[in-house]
Amino acid sequence: MNVPILMYHKIQLDPASSDLAVSPDAFRAQVACLKAEGYHTVSLRLLSDAVLHSRPLPKRPVVITFDDAYQDVYTIARPVLAAAGYTATVFVVSSALGRHNFWDDDKGLPRETCLGRREVKALAEQGWEIGSHSATHACLPKAEDRQLQAEVAGSRRALQEALALEIPCFAYPYGAWDERSKAAAQAAGYYAACAIAPGTASVTADLFALRRVYVKPGDSLADFKRKKSFWYLRYRAWRKR
Ligand SMILES: [Zn+2]
Numbered sequence: 001m002n003v004p005i006l007m008y009h010k011i012q013l014d015p016a017s018s019d020l021a022v023s024p025d026a027f028r029a030q031v032a033c034l035k036a037e038g039y040h041t042v043s044l045r046l047l048s049d050a051v052l053h054s055r056p057l058p059k060r061p062v063v064i065t066f067d068d069a070y071q072d073v074y075t076i077a078r079p080v081l082a083a084a085g086y087t088a089t090v091f092v093v094s095s096a097l098g099r100h101n102f103w104d105d106d107k108g109l110p111r112e113t114c115l116g117r118r119e120v121k122a123l124a125e126q127g128w129e130i131g132s133h134s135a136t137h138a139c140l141p142k143a144e145d146r147q148l149q150a151e152v153a154g155s156r157r158a159l160q161e162a163l164a165l166e167i168p169c170f171a172y173p174y175g176a177w178d179e180r181s182k183a184a185a186q187a188a189g190y191y192a193a194c195a196i197a198p199g200t201a202s203v204t205a206d207l208f209a210l211r212r213v214y215v216k217p218g219d220s221l222a223d224f225k226r227k228k229s230f231w232y233l234r235y236r237a238w239r240k241r
Contacts, residue, residue: 001203001204005044018110044063044194062228064086071119088129090131092132097117132156135150148184185208196212
């Protein structure tokens with residue numbers, strides 16, 4: 001199935017500061033484009049049900065995801081999406097709830113506030129899907145067994161406890177995964193896990209390595225339209241062969 005799964009991190013006024021940030025204007029234009037083209041947002045849970053149990057999806061489905069759960073997801077992206085009648089999936093680093101991107105501290109990157117428990121709960125109440133993005137944003141293929149368990153299964157337990165919600169999905173930090181981390185995500189009870197560019201034949205060929213569309217700060221609206229199109233999603237699989 002070639003459903004576009006869009007990957008965002010920060011929505012920021014000064015997107016030049018990072019290759020992970022998209023400006024609010026660009027984000028608004030992208031959401032308006034999805035709306036004009038008749039897209040409907042779906043959760044990863046719904047997408048996995050469609051793949052596994054042939055559950056019907058709405059016409060022109062799209063999944064919108066945010067990694068790291070920064071504050072601007074709540075302050076900027078949420079109202080834009082709500083006005084369009086859309087929801088999204090946000091991947092939370094369990095030990096960063098209400099803290100900041102501490103995993104970037106040694107890289108000299110700016111500090112960004114992460115969402116707190118109450119904001120994440122408010123998103124869930126507004127229909128958003130809450131996923132785990134590990135416990136400490138560790139690179140999983142480099143983690144030894146115990147740490148891998150803590151990052152994958154431990155973060156799910158911690159978030160479920162802190163938020164009193166079911167956590168159905170996972171996103172590999174840095175998009176880095178291997179067979180071991182995939183097996184850990186399956187064993188932890190997730191329904192699906194997001195990668196970035198695993199080179200699979202279709203977007204959903206592997207529910208534990210879902211391919212995402214990386215929306216970049218420099219993307220024009222034409223780039224955005226092309227990257228999420230059915231033909232481009234198919235072409236990317238072909239190019240990877
Ligand atoms: Zn991340």
